Structure formats: structure tokens, C-alpha cells
Amino acid sequence: MIRIRGKVGDWPVDLTVELDAQDWAHLAANLPVKAEEISTPVTSEAPKTDALWQSTLSLVSKAGSIEGPQLMAQLTGLAGGELAAKQLLVRLRHCAQIRVESTADAPVYHWLGQ
Structure with missing residues (x-):
């Protein structure tokens, strides 16, 4: 990256x-x-990144719907840092399995599935 x-x-x-x-x-x-x-960090990080992405999708799937701040907190712990969590949130916004609803308080991430 x-x-x-x-x-x-x-x-x-x-x-x-x-x-x-x-x-x-x-x-x-x-x-x-x-x-x-x-060095090619993509190849050395790919398995970790794929597992992290699958865990992220699983988290949203199990929740069904989750508010952005709560999701950010969980992803920060899961990914090991705020920057990695923010990158996952951006990736979720572009994922066909997720719908992001903008509300007055915070975005809400909804699982749409396959």
C-alpha cells in the first residue's frame, strides 16, 4: 500500500x-x-489482510446494523490501531455487501449479505 x-x-x-x-x-x-x-509488503501482508477483512465482514454480518463510532472502536481493537480501522471503514463503504446510511448522529453500516 x-x-x-x-x-x-x-x-x-x-x-x-x-x-x-x-x-x-x-x-x-x-x-x-x-x-x-x-521489499514487497503486499505479499507478506496479504494473508493477514484477508483474515482481517473477513473478520470485519463477519463483525458487521453478526451485528446486522452497527453505528460508525461503535464499529470504529471494535475495528480499532481488531486491527490493532486507528489507521488500520479507518482503512477498513473506507473499504466497507465500497463493499457491495454493506449499505451505509448517513444519519444526523453517525453513519450506520447495514449488512446486505451476498
Whole structure:
């Protein structure tokens, strides 16, 4: 995963790009250093990330519906940190199995299933 932060003109930019093993290989092939010198965190983190994602989906599935702050607290403990929990929340927002309802107090994450 690569995080890019900065500005484009007056607009703030905070972008996270996920690369798979093939993308890392392509990037490594085009750098002026040897590919062996580049670590590929995607391949070493993939099993952990997949298990964490499945646990996240299971958590929402079991709850049926859960408010954002409560989900954030549970994901922070599950993922081991606030940044990882926020990334999971973003991923949930784009998941076809989840519907996010915006309410006056907090977003509510609803399990839609398959």
C-alpha cells in the first residue's frame, strides 16, 4: 500500500493506493535499483489482510446494523490501531455487501449479505 499526501493547487490530497504482487513487480522492474532490494509488503501482508477483512465482514454480518463510532472502536481493537480501522471503514463503504446510511448522529453500516 502506498499513501500519497499533499496538495494539488489549494486542494488537499490524501490518497491510498493498493498494489497487488503483479503491480509491485512491474514497479520494481522500472526502478533503477535491483528488484531483490525492494521489499514487497503486499505479499507478506496479504494473508493477514484477508483474515482481517473477513473478520470485519463477519463483525458487521453478526451485528446486522452497527453505528460508525461503535464499529470504529471494535475495528480499532481488531486491527490493532486507528489507521488500520479507518482503512477498513473506507473499504466497507465500497463493499457491495454493506449499505451505509448517513444519519444526523453517525453513519450506520447495514449488512446486505451476498
